[in-house]
Amino acid sequence: MLSLVYYLIVCKSLTYAQRTASVLERSGIGARILRTPRQVSENGCSYSVKIAQRSLPAALTALLRAGLTPTRVFITGSDGSYREAEL
Amino acid sequence: MIFLDSAATTLQKPASVRQAVRLAMEHAASPGRGGYPAAARAAELVFRCRETAARLFDVPGPEQVVLTFNATHGLNIAIRSLAVPGSRCVISGYEHNAVTRTLAALPVRVDVARGQLFQPDELLEDFAQLLPGADFAVCTHVSNVFGYILPLKEIAELCRRNSVALVVDASQSAGCLPVSLTELGADYVAMPGHKGLYGPQGTGLLLCSPQAKPAPLLTGGTGSESLLQTMPQFLPDRLEAGTHNVPGAAGLTAGMEFVLRTGPEHILRHEQALCRGLAEDLRGVPGLRVMASSDPALQSGVLSLVPEGMDPEALGEALGQQGICVRSGYHCAPLAHATAGTLETGTVRLSFSAFNRASEAARAASVLRRSLKKGRTEGNGE
Numbered sequence: 001m002l003s004l005v006y007y008l009i010v011c012k013s014l015t016y017a018q019r020t021a022s023v024l025e026r027s028g029i030g031a032r033i034l035r036t037p038r039q040v041s042e043n044g045c046s047y048s049v050k051i052a053q054r055s056l057p058a059a060l061t062a063l064l065r066a067g068l069t070p071t072r073v074f075i076t077g078s079d080g081s082y083r084e085a086e087l
Numbered sequence: 088m089i090f091l092d093s094a095a096t097t098l099q100k101p102a103s104v105r106q107a108v109r110l111a112m113e114h115a116a117s118p119g120r121g122g123y124p125a126a127a128r129a130a131e132l133v134f135r136c137r138e139t140a141a142r143l144f145d146v147p148g149p150e151q152v153v154l155t156f157n158a159t160h161g162l163n164i165a166i167r168s169l170a171v172p173g174s175r176c177v178i179s180g181y182e183h184n185a186v187t188r189t190l191a192a193l194p195v196r197v198d199v200a201r202g203q204l205f206q207p208d209e210l211l212e213d214f215a216q217l218l219p220g221a222d223f224a225v226c227t228h229v230s231n232v233f234g235y236i237l238p239l240k241e242i243a244e245l246c247r248r249n250s251v252a253l254v255v256d257a258s259q260s261a262g263c264l265p266v267s268l269t270e271l272g273a274d275y276v277a278m279p280g281h282k283g284l285y286g287p288q289g290t291g292l293l294l295c296s297p298q299a300k301p302a303p304l305l306t307g308g309t310g311s312e313s314l315l316q317t318m319p320q321f322l323p324d325r326l327e328a329g330t331h332n333v334p335g336a337a338g339l340t341a342g343m344e345f346v347l348r349t350g351p352e353h354i355l356r357h358e359q360a361l362c363r364g365l366a367e368d369l370r371g372v373p374g375l376r377v378m379a380s381s382d383p384a385l386q387s388g389v390l391s392l393v394p395e396g397m398d399p400e401a402l403g404e405a406l407g408q409q410g411i412c413v414r415s416g417y418h419c420a421p422l423a424h425a426t427a428g429t430l431e432t433g434t435v436r437l438s439f440s441a442f443n444r445a446s447e448a449a450r451a452a453s454v455l456r457r458s459l460k461k462g463r464t465e466g467n468g469e
Contacts, residue, residue: 013311013324014119015150018134033130035122044313047119067148 007056007085009049009063010036010072017047020068027062029055040074040082060087089447090412094231094259094389094438096281096288098412103341104285111337117330119310129333136336137323139343143351144276145267146294153293153301153326154336158258159185160304161277161293164326165254166225168301169274170195174222177251179210179237180426181230184419186256190225204427205380207238214245223252223274228266229259232423232434233378234362234389236264243271258282259387261292262346263355268294275299283354283440284346286339289332301326349441358388358439361448365437366390368452375459378427378434391434392455397462399435405458406435411451413437 011017017033024031029051036046051059053075063070074082090098111132116123118130137149146152155161162185170176172194178186180201190197198217202210218224224246228239239255246253253273257266262283268276273296280290295301303318307328312319319325346354366379369392376393380386394402403415415435417424424430437451 012321013150013309013319014130015134015137015323016321018130019149022134022138033127043315045119045310046312 005053005076005078007051007053007059008036008040008074008076008082009051009059009070010040010074011047011049012071014047016068017049019066020049020063020070023062023066023068024049024051024055024059027058029059029062031059037082040072040084056085088410088412089443089451091437091439091443091447091451092412092414093282093440093443094234094418094436095414097283097285097440097442099440099442100285100287100338101341101345103345104287104338107341108287108334108338111334115333115337118333120330129331132333132337132340133331136340136343139340139347140292140294143343143347144261144292144294145269147269147297150322151268151295151297153295153323154331155277155291155293155326156289156332157281157291158256158277158279159189159291161275161291162186162225162254162256163189164293164301164304165275165277166190166223167193167304168299169223169252169254171222175220177214177217177221177224178422179214179226179242181227181232181235181237181423182225182420183227183231183256183258183423184421185258186225186227187422195222199422199426201426204233204378205235205382205385207241207385211238211241211245214242218245218249218251221249221251223254225254225256227256227258228264229387229389230420230423231259231389232418232420232429232436233391233427234259234387234438235380236260236385236387239271243273247272259389262343263351263358263387265351268296272296275301280335280339280342284339285342285441287335290335290339292339293326295322295326303328305329354441355387357441358443359383359386361439361443361445362386362388362390362437364445365448365452368449369455372456372459374463378429388439390437391429392437393429393432393434394459394462397459399433401462402435402455402458405462406451406454409454409458411454413451 280286
């Protein structure tokens with residue numbers, strides 16, 4: 001079960017989100033694809049991968065190893081807002 | 088019925104293909120158009136198709152696998168992306184109309200590397216002469232008319248040496264010959280899903296190298312960057328406007344899984360053995376030119392025949408009436424006929440799949456002999 005505070009890895013396309021989730025799951029990191037909330041999507045529809053707060057360091061390592069560089073990652077606030085995380 | 092027209096489409100498919108298509112139609116919606124379970128299932132099916140293709144064809148990432156309607160669609164994207172006014176393109180003398188008509192519609196100069204049928208050294212010499220200074224090349228892996236396996240690896244090497252972008256038409260090789268996007272260093276590899284990959288009609292793949300800069304052939308909704316009025320820059324979205332053929336992709340995945348399970352090299356050996364057996368069986372038939380290579384390694388499971396004194400169309404028709412499904416005529420490849428010297432007549436083509444048996448080839452040979460004899464007798468007014 002993911003905690004209430006979580007990270008959103010914003011992906012440019014559904015395929016990238018699927019690839020990202022696939023890499024994370026193969027590394028034993030729980031990942032769920034969801035549509036990017038409007039507050040953080042830049043140019044309209046996109047998909048994101050949701051991971052638990054504690055998983056971010058391992059997730060970034062796994063993604064870099066697979067040649068995937070996340071460009072934008074957001075963390076949820078307790079009020080439901082999103083704040084861009086500095087990578 | 089004996090189906091010997093698999094170079095056009097494989098009619099006999101693995102049961103898993105039919106099942107996958109049915110399940111997708113019943114349970115999958117549209118990928119990238121929602122977050123609900125049926126959309127997620129559709130997304131998963133399409134992604135699995137990309138991943139399976141990436142594994143089979145050695146593509147670095149699933150996003151570089153673009154789903155198309157067929158090989159022609161992929162070839163159009165590839166060729167139109169590379170052709171700028173005034174550019175020069177080199178093609179083999181065995182190309183299909185999917186390549187030659189597309190090039191004829193564009194303001195480019197086309198040079199043809201010919202080389203006689205089943206003479207790969209001649210073809211390589213022609214390519215070596217023509218490639219310097221060219222902008223791009225298009226080459227089929229296997230001739231759809233003669234089953235001639237072109238020396239693609241060597242042609243790709245020549246292209247790399249001359250910094251010429253390469254488009255490969257793998258319509259007749261995908262599923263039975265090794266095709267590696269990475270090893271070839273090709274910019275694009277196009278293939279249908281409904282031939283040697285055993286997927287449904289209306290499916291195809293375009294493999295794009297990381298250095299490729301494809302231009303969209305169609306524009307429209309992609310489920311991404313919806314606020315912009317330009318197509319996304321990234322693959323596969325850039326080339327996939329509109330709703331996907333999800334049942335087709337699911338069936339194609341099942342077809343590729345069948346190929347991976349069976350082994351492309353096993354399928355090739357099986358088809359080549361049937362083709363060789365048929366060619367040997369027919370070689371002594373008077374008035375029948377059998378277009379078979381003396382080196383079996385140069386020919387896939389496709390055999391063309393030229394009946395003398397009988398129209399190939401009439402022979403194809405006679406065979407069809409007796410339950411032998413073959414194709415006659417030009418097979419949409421007049422250039423290949425011009426190169427091989429069969430432009431006057433066309434040919435009767437018999438092509439095999441993993442599902443054909445030796446007994447079917449023997450039966451086809453027997454019916455063919457009888458039909459030829461009968462056709463000539465009738466033609467002579469006897």
